[in-house]
Amino acid sequence: MLAAVExxxxxxxxxxxxxxxxxxxxxxxRRNPLVMFMCVELMLNxxxxxxxxxxxxxxxxxxxxxxxxxxxxxxxxVVVGLALVVAISRRRATTTADDLSVxxx
Amino acid sequence: xxxxxxxxxxxxxxxxxxxxxxxxxxPVHSALFLIQTLFGMAVLFISLEAHFLAAVQxxxxxxxIVILFLFVIMLLGVDQAEDLNIEPIVGQRxxxxxxxxxxxxxxxxxLVGSEDAITGARGSSGQIVDETVKPNVEQLAExxxxxxxFAFEATAILLTIAVVGAVVLARRTKGDMLxxxxxxxxxxxxxxxxxxxxxxxxxxxxAAGNNSAAEAPDSxxxxxxxxxAADATDGGEA
Numbered sequence: 001m002l003a004a005v006e007x008x009x010x011x012x013x014x015x016x017x018x019x020x021x022x023x024x025x026x027x028x029x030r031r032n033p034l035v036m037f038m039c040v041e042l043m044l045n046x047x048x049x050x051x052x053x054x055x056x057x058x059x060x061x062x063x064x065x066x067x068x069x070x071x072x073x074x075x076x077x078v079v080v081g082l083a084l085v086v087a088i089s090r091r092r093a094t095t096t097a098d099d100l101s102v103x104x105x
Numbered sequence: 106x107x108x109x110x111x112x113x114x115x116x117x118x119x120x121x122x123x124x125x126x127x128x129x130x131x132p133v134h135s136a137l138f139l140i141q142t143l144f145g146m147a148v149l150f151i152s153l154e155a156h157f158l159a160a161v162q163x164x165x166x167x168x169x170i171v172i173l174f175l176f177v178i179m180l181l182g183v184d185q186a187e188d189l190n191i192e193p194i195v196g197q198r199x200x201x202x203x204x205x206x207x208x209x210x211x212x213x214x215x216l217v218g219s220e221d222a223i224t225g226a227r228g229s230s231g232q233i234v235d236e237t238v239k240p241n242v243e244q245l246a247e248x249x250x251x252x253x254x255f256a257f258e259a260t261a262i263l264l265t266i267a268v269v270g271a272v273v274l275a276r277r278t279k280g281d282m283l284x285x286x287x288x289x290x291x292x293x294x295x296x297x298x299x300x301x302x303x304x305x306x307x308x309x310x311x312a313a314g315n316n317s318a319a320e321a322p323d324s325x326x327x328x329x330x331x332x333x334a335a336d337a338t339d340g341g342e343a
Contacts, residue, residue, distance in 0.1 A: 007108045010216050012149065013223075015116050017216075019123055019142075021209035026127030028201035031193065034132050034178055038139050041170065042123050045146055048158075054225050056153045059233045061248045064155050064241075068249065071165055072260040076267035078170050082177045083271035089181045090277075098193055 012053035020046035031096040037081050044074045111152055118145035136174045143167045154233075156241045 023042030030036055048067045055063020118141060125138030143166045150159035192198055215223060233244065249257055 005106075005109050007112045007152070011112060012153070013216055014213055015119065015149075017209050017212035018120060020212070021205040022120065022123040022127065024208055025201050025205035026123075028204065029198050030127060032132055034174060035126070035135050038126050038135055038174065041139060041166070042126060042142065045142065045166075049146060049149060052150055052153045052155045052158065055155070055233070058225055058227050060227050061233050061244050062252075064158055064245055065248050065253055067155070067158050068161070068245070069253075069256060069260060071161060072264065075165060075170060076263050078173060079267045079271045080274070082173060083274040085177060086181065086275045 009053045009057040012056075013050055016046045016050040016053065019043075019049065031098055033081075033085050033097055036097060037078060040077070041074060044070060108152060111148065115145045115148045115152070118142070119149070132178050133175065136171050136178065139174075140167050140171050143171070154236065154241065157245050 020043050023039045023046060026039035026042065027036055030039065048070055051063045051066045051070070053063075055061065055066075122138045122140075122142030122145060125141065126135045129135045129138060143162060147159040147162040150156075150162060
């Protein structure tokens with residue numbers, strides 16, 4: 001019975017949706033900015049998976065090229081975000097997201 | 106058959122890691138769970154025949170980004186656990202759960218029905234040809250360096266800007282520059298000296314107390330002896 005089942009790209013898209021939802025939930029409930037960044041990475045990864053799944057379904061290499069660019073943007077985002085966290089933590093004792101309601105350091 | 110098993114095992118790894126990221130109290134554990142998710146994702150990429158991306162996923166994400174996270178966590182010493190029992194905004198988690206479930210069902214609902222519920226459209230760029238004819242890396246490179254070469258150059262500029270921005274943000278300004286870091290040995294020497302001084306002062310005070318109480322010159326002398334001994338030890342150290 002199982003032999004007849006084939007993995008279709010819809011399965012990957014549903015997994016991608018689930019991963020995106022988990023990442024979004026983490027972003028909404030956690031207060032540590034570092035963990036929030038990790039949740040953003042989860043969401044970016046979910047989108048990467050759907051890019052590759054669509055590329056596979058349509059037989060188009062552009063899906064994989066898009067993932068390449070998303071990777072680069074994610075790396076840049078993490079670098080700047082972590083530099084911000086370092087800069088904030090130098091001036092304040094705590095760096096939970098609740099305390100960072102003002103732009104002024 | 107094998108593909109089905111691989112998919113379900115990887116899906117469990119990916120979702121388990123994702124749940125771990127948001128449940129773990131310690132940010133270090135969150136980072137390690139993130140690595141788990143990224144590895145599961147790399148295997149899924151391989152099963153989708155995106156071999157280059159699977160390698161890049163492991164090298165860039167697990168090897169660079171998560172290490173950067175761990176580096177910052179340990180550099181700042183913010184690895185203390187967060188108390189997850191406190192809910193800072195009342196009803197925050199309930200609303201967050203509703204919203205994320207909404208996202209999930211909204212996206213999934215559009216997929217349910219037939220396999221062609223979402224058709225998508227092919228891009229203008231090249232199509233994926235058989236692995237045996239042309240390797241995946243070669244196909245990706247050809248597309249990247251012909252149709253997307255402008256975007257590729259733009260990412261180079263983006264990365265440069267990100268690096269410069271990170272340096273500017275994390276740099277110490279001239280005003281609150283720390284002193285030049287001292288040699289560890291010097292610092293230890295100073296601490297030792299401070300301990301000896303404190304001990305000497307303590308002994309002196311004790312001796313003075315004894316003097317006033319019993320008028321005993323012997324104890325005062327003993328105290329002086331100890332101070333002298335401490336000084337001698339100090340000199341020997343130096």
